[in-house]
Amino acid sequence: MVKIGVQQPPAALKPEKEKAGGDGAAVAVPLPPGAEEPAPAVPGRRSSLSGVCYLTMGLLVLLLGLIFASMYVYRYFFITQVPRESVFHCGVLYEDSLYSPFRGQLELHEDVKIYIEENYEQINVPVPQFGGSDPADIIHDFQRGLTAYHDITLDKCYVIELNTTIVMPPRNLWELLVNVKKGTYLPQTYIIQEEMIATEHVSDMEQLGSFIYRLCSGKETYRLKRRSARRRISRREAGNCHRIRHFENTFVVETVICKKS
Numbered sequence: 001m002v003k004i005g006v007q008q009p010p011a012a013l014k015p016e017k018e019k020a021g022g023d024g025a026a027v028a029v030p031l032p033p034g035a036e037e038p039a040p041a042v043p044g045r046r047s048s049l050s051g052v053c054y055l056t057m058g059l060l061v062l063l064l065g066l067i068f069a070s071m072y073v074y075r076y077f078f079i080t081q082v083p084r085e086s087v088f089h090c091g092v093l094y095e096d097s098l099y100s101p102f103r104g105q106l107e108l109h110e111d112v113k114i115y116i117e118e119n120y121e122q123i124n125v126p127v128p129q130f131g132g133s134d135p136a137d138i139i140h141d142f143q144r145g146l147t148a149y150h151d152i153t154l155d156k157c158y159v160i161e162l163n164t165t166i167v168m169p170p171r172n173l174w175e176l177l178v179n180v181k182k183g184t185y186l187p188q189t190y191i192i193q194e195e196m197i198a199t200e201h202v203s204d205m206e207q208l209g210s211f212i213y214r215l216c217s218g219k220e221t222y223r224l225k226r227r228s229a230r231r232r233i234s235r236r237e238a239g240n241c242h243r244i245r246h247f248e249n250t251f252v253v254e255t256v257i258c259k260k261s
């Protein structure tokens with residue numbers, strides 16, 4: 001009778017085999033001699049993209065900070081220096097080259113109110129000392145593009161398109177008057193003349209805007225037309241003309257308003 005026996009594995013190998021089979025974990029296979037383990041992939045491209053994103057976000061935050069800082073400085077340091085309403089009492093010395101070239105220097109005074117936000121100027125010209133010119137209230141409305149003259153002597157209003165080559169905008173005029181505020185007078189200057197003719201009567205005052213409406217409401221109001229070619233006014237025409245001298249620039253302007261013949 002033949003007896004068959006089964007050889008048992010060595011005790012040292014049995015636990016490892018059972019452990020490997022029981023856990024279900026992968027068994028590390030040793031590499032043959034001379035073989036190198038492959039190096040892990042380096043995420044160089046991904047890290048460079050991340051760096052660019054962080055840099056872009058940082059620049060964006062810095063730019064937003066500069067914008068907000070500029071707005072703060074403009075609002076609290078610049079705008080506060082420009083009041084909503086500025087009042088100036090001004091005087092100017094000028095040579096009257098139109099009528100009295102040998103008379104010497106003349107003196108002209110006016111009160112100027114500048115409204116920066118509303119974008120208009122209001123000027124009051126009192127009775128001049130030299131005569132020959134009427135006192136007047138003047139409004140330059142840059143929103144509507146209109147100028148209104150209220151001749152106080154006649155108690156009539158005259159409206160014409162704003163001449164931006166003669167009249168400074170409110171902010172520019174404000175800067176000019178602030179710069180000369182240390183002295184009593186503006187620098188010595190000259191005089192120019194503009195001639196106008198009264199044409200049609202204005203019945204609808206609201207179309208002129210609220211600023212001119214307040215000035216001319218209840219008064220006879222006419223539109224003006226500039227003379228295309230300047231010519232010497234005859235003595236006969238001079239009786240139908242009135243003059244208003246004023247300044248909204250570095251020079252004096254004489255506005256001659258004549259009735260339509």
